[in-house]
Amino acid sequence: xxxxxxxxxxxxxxxxxxxxxxxxxxxxxxxxxxxxxxxxxxxxxxxxxxxxxxxxxxxxxxxxxxxxxxxxxxxxxxxxxxxxxxxxxxxxxxxxxxxxxxxxxxxxxxxxxxxxxxxxxxxxxxxxxxxxxxxxxxxxxxxxxxxxxxxxxxxxxxxxxxxxxxxxxxxxxxxxxxxxxxxxxxxxxxxxxxxxxxxxxxxxxxxxxxxxxxxxxxxxxxxxxxxxxxxxxxxxxxxxxxxxxxxxxxxxxxxxxxxxxxxxxxxxxxxxxxxxxxxxxxxxxxxxxxxxxxxxxxxxxxxxxxxxxxxxxxxxxxxxxxxxxxxxxxxxxxxxxxxxxxxxxxxxxxxxxxxxxxxxxxxxxxxxxxxxxxxxxxxxxxxxxxxxxxxxxxxxxxxxxxxxxxxxxxxxxx
Amino acid sequence: xxxxxxxxxxxxxxxxxxxxxxxxxxxxxxxxxxxxxxxxxxxxxxxxxxxxxxxxxxxxxxxxxxxxxxxxxxxxxxxxxxxxxxxxxxxxxxxxxxxxxxxxxxxxxxxxxxxxxxxxxxxxxxxxxxxxxxxxxxxxxxxxxxxxxxxxxxxxxxxxxxxxxxxxxxxxxxxxxxxxxxxxxxxxxxxxxxxxxxxxxxxxxxxxxxxxxxxxxxxxxxxxxxxxxxxxxxxxxxxxxxxxxxxxxxxxxxxxxxxxxxxxxxxxxxxxxxxxxxxxxxxxxxxxxxxxxxxxxxx
Numbered sequence: 001x002x003x004x005x006x007x008x009x010x011x012x013x014x015x016x017x018x019x020x021x022x023x024x025x026x027x028x029x030x031x032x033x034x035x036x037x038x039x040x041x042x043x044x045x046x047x048x049x050x051x052x053x054x055x056x057x058x059x060x061x062x063x064x065x066x067x068x069x070x071x072x073x074x075x076x077x078x079x080x081x082x083x084x085x086x087x088x089x090x091x092x093x094x095x096x097x098x099x100x101x102x103x104x105x106x107x108x109x110x111x112x113x114x115x116x117x118x119x120x121x122x123x124x125x126x127x128x129x130x131x132x133x134x135x136x137x138x139x140x141x142x143x144x145x146x147x148x149x150x151x152x153x154x155x156x157x158x159x160x161x162x163x164x165x166x167x168x169x170x171x172x173x174x175x176x177x178x179x180x181x182x183x184x185x186x187x188x189x190x191x192x193x194x195x196x197x198x199x200x201x202x203x204x205x206x207x208x209x210x211x212x213x214x215x216x217x218x219x220x221x222x223x224x225x226x227x228x229x230x231x232x233x234x235x236x237x238x239x240x241x242x243x244x245x246x247x248x249x250x251x252x253x254x255x256x257x258x259x260x261x262x263x264x265x266x267x268x269x270x271x272x273x274x275x276x277x278x279x280x281x282x283x284x285x286x287x288x289x290x291x292x293x294x295x296x297x298x299x300x301x302x303x304x305x306x307x308x309x310x311x312x313x314x315x316x317x318x319x320x321x322x323x324x325x326x327x328x329x330x331x332x333x334x335x336x337x338x339x340x341x342x343x344x345x346x347x348x349x350x351x352x353x354x355x356x357x358x359x360x361x362x363x364x365x366x367x368x369x370x371x372x373x374x375x376x377x378x379x380x381x382x383x384x385x386x387x388x389x390x391x392x393x394x395x396x397x398x399x400x401x402x403x404x405x406x407x408x409x410x411x412x413x414x
Numbered sequence: 415x416x417x418x419x420x421x422x423x424x425x426x427x428x429x430x431x432x433x434x435x436x437x438x439x440x441x442x443x444x445x446x447x448x449x450x451x452x453x454x455x456x457x458x459x460x461x462x463x464x465x466x467x468x469x470x471x472x473x474x475x476x477x478x479x480x481x482x483x484x485x486x487x488x489x490x491x492x493x494x495x496x497x498x499x500x501x502x503x504x505x506x507x508x509x510x511x512x513x514x515x516x517x518x519x520x521x522x523x524x525x526x527x528x529x530x531x532x533x534x535x536x537x538x539x540x541x542x543x544x545x546x547x548x549x550x551x552x553x554x555x556x557x558x559x560x561x562x563x564x565x566x567x568x569x570x571x572x573x574x575x576x577x578x579x580x581x582x583x584x585x586x587x588x589x590x591x592x593x594x595x596x597x598x599x600x601x602x603x604x605x606x607x608x609x610x611x612x613x614x615x616x617x618x619x620x621x622x623x624x625x626x627x628x629x630x631x632x633x634x635x636x637x638x639x640x641x642x643x644x645x646x647x648x649x650x651x652x653x654x655x656x657x658x659x660x661x662x663x664x665x666x667x668x669x670x671x672x673x674x675x676x677x678x679x680x681x682x683x684x685x686x687x688x689x690x691x692x693x694x695x696x697x698x699x700x701x702x703x704x705x706x707x708x709x710x711x712x713x
Contacts, residue, residue, distance in 0.1 A: 079534070234632070367640050
């Protein structure tokens with residue numbers, strides 16, 4: 001039963017091997033109905049129409065309702081696609097924006113009013129302290145910047161949403177000349193991901209190898225639930241730990257100047273990635289047929305040689321999938337990025353510089369932004385990119401890797 | 415021969431060390447947070463509101479908001495998740511395209527970053543449904559078209575839906591086929607069998623799913639950042655259209671956004687401790703329940 005452990009990540013990887021299958025169930029149902037009809041029609045000739053299932057409203061309704069509810073998951077995915085992209089649309093269709101610009105330029109008073117109303121939409125009571133807090137961030141100039149941002153946007157709007165602006169190297173969404181360069185954010189996220197995976201992957205894979213190949217049963221029963229518990233740690237708790245404890249510890253250790261940087265963030269994120277990588281790798285390793293290991297041991301290989309040169313290579317696609325899923329997790333991780341990376345969009349190869357991740361940018365700026373303006377749309381664009389990225393990672397992990405793994409072992413098991 | 419054995423032991427020890435290091439990290443995190451927060455943790459801390467600009471007082475509103483959030487979230491996520499699981503295990507042919515697509519959607523949903531759910535909640539619930547409701551029912555007056563606890567809970571329920579589906583499906587599969595067959599043989603219909611045999615048989619699994627979902631929902635912050643969580647509220651939320659305070663959001667704001675971080679450090683640690691204890695015990699409970707289900711199915 002061990003392969004059904006750790007439902008969350010691999011969830012229904014082996015869901016298709018439904019032990020009893022639905023077929024048998026359906027057959028029974030059919031027979032059941034048959035007999036019933038048979039009884040009703042005792043003595044009469046057996047015509048084809050009477051073989052039909054008897055119509056029952058409750059059965060029919062239950063099946064239809066359950067089926068339609070099951071489609072909800074698909075619907076949600078599609079809705080996420082539609083609605084996250086919908087908000088990015090203004091970027092791609094400049095026309096609408098220009099139109100409002102012209103209006104805005106013509107009636108400057110109206111802009112102010114509109115803005116005022118928009119601000120009112122958020123409860124001013126709650127928003128104020130948030131802004132106050134934001135001043136400690138790297139965006140202390142935002143406050144003043146925001147006041148003028150709308151005017152400036154109306155002035156120099158045409159340039160703000162061009163592709164070259166989006167591909168620029170500067171992320172300064174709130175200034176007289178707003179620049180929405182996504183590259184520094186993307187590179188920052190990449191840097192974080194690399195650091196996190198460099199830490200998480202070896203630890204998680206070796207630990208998985210240990211539990212699946214070497215560990216005695218009682219130890220396995222301790223390690224696996226512990227890692228499940230780590231998976232259950234809220235990311236805000238890990239972020240808090242990184243911010244308060246790890247950052248100071250690493251600063252003392254390495255003596256760098258910026259306390260919060262990509263290294264601290266990456267290490268913290270590796271804590272979020274370890275459970276995923278571990279679980280999926282462990283599943284892949286336990287799926288390797290015992291005959292492989294026995295053959296290797298019989299040929300005189302030692303235990304570690306068997307584990308490293310037979311079991312691990314046989315499970316490569318699974319390990320690859322595990323790393324992909326880990327990357328997806330780190331790429332989208334928001335709270336740790338927000339709390340432990342420093343949030344300054346600096347482009348450099350130095351791991352001890354601050355970075356600003358894509359996800360953290362959304363988290364930090366969405367609450368500050370005026371609904372419907374360019375900055376807002378750009379944040380949604382970032383969200384769409386994140387969504388697409390993780391979506392494709394999932395697809396790769398799903399179809400390519402799982403398919404390969406299944407093919408590889410099918411011959412061995414028969 | 416000895417050398418060979420030595421290498422074998424060394425390599426195995428290294429892998430064992432890695433596994434051990436994960437456990438050590440977990441212990442360190444827990445111990446540090448317990449030591450940092452235990453002195454400030456009193457009954458008053460749990461039952462009083464923040465005072466003097468959040469530098470003193472307790473976290474009751476945040477606790478209350480979190481509990482409210484997970485309750486509304488469970489009401490939305492558990493029935494839908496359970497029904498989807500029933501469809502996948504009872505009605506769908508596991509080889510059919512539809513079942514495969516639904517499974518893929520569920521897996522994708524569990525891989526979508528939490529912040530994307532937040533964006534979706536903002537774009538769909540608040541700006542589409544909420545604003546639509548306002549325009550049609552309240553003549554444009556702002557009531558639902560703004561962040562509130564209902565939209566935050568629904569957003570969170572999307573995030574926790576896969577958790578419920580996976581746990582419940584696993585539990586349903588442990589209900590022995592014999593019991594279903596016995597029920598059908600006695601003349602019960604399929605729906606009756608599901609209602610009277612399958613669901614009661616997998617109640618523990620539904621509970622496990624709910625617990626896991628609650629623990630996840632209590633810990634995630636990203637989806638509620640801009641769909642309803644508030645920094646500070648003088649009053650507890652009384653209607654679904656109110657904003658709310660949240661434990662995790664409280665920690666985030668106090669530790670990285672507030673002006674006097676050092677002054678409130680004990681409060682932050684204590685709040686983190688509460689959140690950690692909450693999620694930790696829920697997860698532990700879920701793990702125990704699940705191992706019970708598995709043992710039962712082995713027998």
